[in-house]
Amino acid sequence: MAEPDSAAPAGSTNDATAPAAIAAASAPSTTLLRRLFAHWSVRIGAGLIAALVLIALAAPWLDTVDPTLFDPASRDLLPGASGEIMTLEGETLPHTFKMGSDSFGRDIYSRVLYGTRVSLIIGIACAALAAAIGIVAGLAAGYIRWLDGLLMRVMDGLMAIPGILIAIALVALWRASLTTVIIAIAIPEIPRVTRLVRSLVLSIREEPFVEAAVGLGTSGARIMFSHILPNTAAPLIVQCTYICASAILTEAILSFLGVGLPTDVPTWGNIMAEGRVQFQQFPHTVFFPGIFLAVSVLAVNVLGDGLRDTLDPKLARRL
Numbered sequence: 001m002a003e004p005d006s007a008a009p010a011g012s013t014n015d016a017t018a019p020a021a022i023a024a025a026s027a028p029s030t031t032l033l034r035r036l037f038a039h040w041s042v043r044i045g046a047g048l049i050a051a052l053v054l055i056a057l058a059a060p061w062l063d064t065v066d067p068t069l070f071d072p073a074s075r076d077l078l079p080g081a082s083g084e085i086m087t088l089e090g091e092t093l094p095h096t097f098k099m100g101s102d103s104f105g106r107d108i109y110s111r112v113l114y115g116t117r118v119s120l121i122i123g124i125a126c127a128a129l130a131a132a133i134g135i136v137a138g139l140a141a142g143y144i145r146w147l148d149g150l151l152m153r154v155m156d157g158l159m160a161i162p163g164i165l166i167a168i169a170l171v172a173l174w175r176a177s178l179t180t181v182i183i184a185i186a187i188p189e190i191p192r193v194t195r196l197v198r199s200l201v202l203s204i205r206e207e208p209f210v211e212a213a214v215g216l217g218t219s220g221a222r223i224m225f226s227h228i229l230p231n232t233a234a235p236l237i238v239q240c241t242y243i244c245a246s247a248i249l250t251e252a253i254l255s256f257l258g259v260g261l262p263t264d265v266p267t268w269g270n271i272m273a274e275g276r277v278q279f280q281q282f283p284h285t286v287f288f289p290g291i292f293l294a295v296s297v298l299a300v301n302v303l304g305d306g307l308r309d310t311l312d313p314k315l316a317r318r319l
Contacts, residue, residue: 039310045303052296056116064110065095067266074105079284100284102274111266112289118178118267119248119296125182126247127240130189135236137190138197139224143205152198155191163188167250171259181260185250189243196239200232234311241304245297252293268293 037043055062065085074083077097085095085107099109141151158166163185170184204210205228213223254260255269256276263270268289275285 035310039306041302041306042310043306045299045301045306048295048299049303052116052120052292052299055113056120059110059113059117062113063098064113065107067106067111067114068264069107070105072105074101075103076278076282077101078282079288099288100282102271102285103278104274108271108285108288111271112268112292115266115268115271115289116292116296118261118265119251119293121178122182122185122251123244123248123296123300126186126189127244129182129186130193130243131236131240133186134190134193135197135229135232137194139201139229141194142198142201143220143224143228148198151194155194158188159191161188164250164253167254168257168259171254176260176262178261178265181251181254185247185254189246192243193236193239196235197232200235201228204228204231234307238304238308238311241300241307245300245304248293248300249297 037046066088069085069087071084071086071092073092074085074095074097077083077100079098079100080096081100082094082096083101083105084092085105086092095107097107097109099107099112102108102111137151137155141148166188167181167184170187171180174180201224210223210227213227218227251260251267252269252272255267256273258273260269261267263274271289272286272293275282279286
């Protein structure tokens with residue numbers, strides 16, 4: 001008598017377990033996202049940054065005009081006042097100055113909204129540039145022992161000079177432009193990323209999985225970028241948020257001091273620098289760009305604090 005075939009078809013087991021395997025693989029990322037957005041700092045910081053990004057992208061459609069347009073007859077108007085704006089063709093058009101006008105008759109509302117683009121670009125670009133160079137230098141210093149002393153002395157020398165002085169000197173040497181300002185602000189931030197990555201590499205390189213990779217003959221570059229670097233992601237993300245906030249604030253300081261971007265480029269620092277002379281009579285020329293600057297720096301810092309609390313395993317256990 002033939003025994004009953006109790007085995008399931010060959011493909012049925014795989015079909016039944018495939019959804020479970022996919023769910024198990026995606027569970028860690030889903031749990032991380034859920035934990036991130038459960039933290040109030042991440043929600044508030046991410047919401048404010050998303051709002052600033054939308055303002056920057058939608059600036060041309062938010063009832064703004066060209067931020068470089070001006071009309072001498074509409075100088076120093078209070079918020080909500082009506083006046084005229086002169087187009088590039090020399091025509092004058094009626095315009096309502098929602099945030100008032102500056103001493104040149106330019107619309108502060110338009111300049112502040114367009115200035116959001118410049119500040120976000122500078123903050124993100126400086127964080128990306130400092131992280132890219134700092135990661136390579138930190139990996140090399142932490143993993144290649146003979147490079148450690150040389151690279152760290154260079155970084156110590158950079159950290160010995162105040163970052164704002166380095167930025168002022170570099171901008172003064174080259175023609176002031178967006179690229180120059182980004183490089184000048186990013187350079188003082190490189191040592192901080194380098195020292196962070198180096199400290200992480202010094203501890204991670206002693207882990208068993210790194211020793212196993214060395215024993216298998218894996219190249220040093222592969223070990224650094226494939227095995228060590230992914231384990232430094234969480235602290236690096238947090239550090240990049242602080243660099244972004246610092247870069248936005250430093251650009252405003254440079255522009256306020258008159259050594260940043262040209263005055264025809266709408267930045268929050270330029271707007272405040274032009275309005276400081278008449279601040280007592282017309283405080284709105286400094287108030288509105290100052291509010292946007294404070295909110296942007298606060299949003300990035302709050303997001304960084306939330307990411308630190310969520311991504312740090314020691315702090316995450318307390319949540």
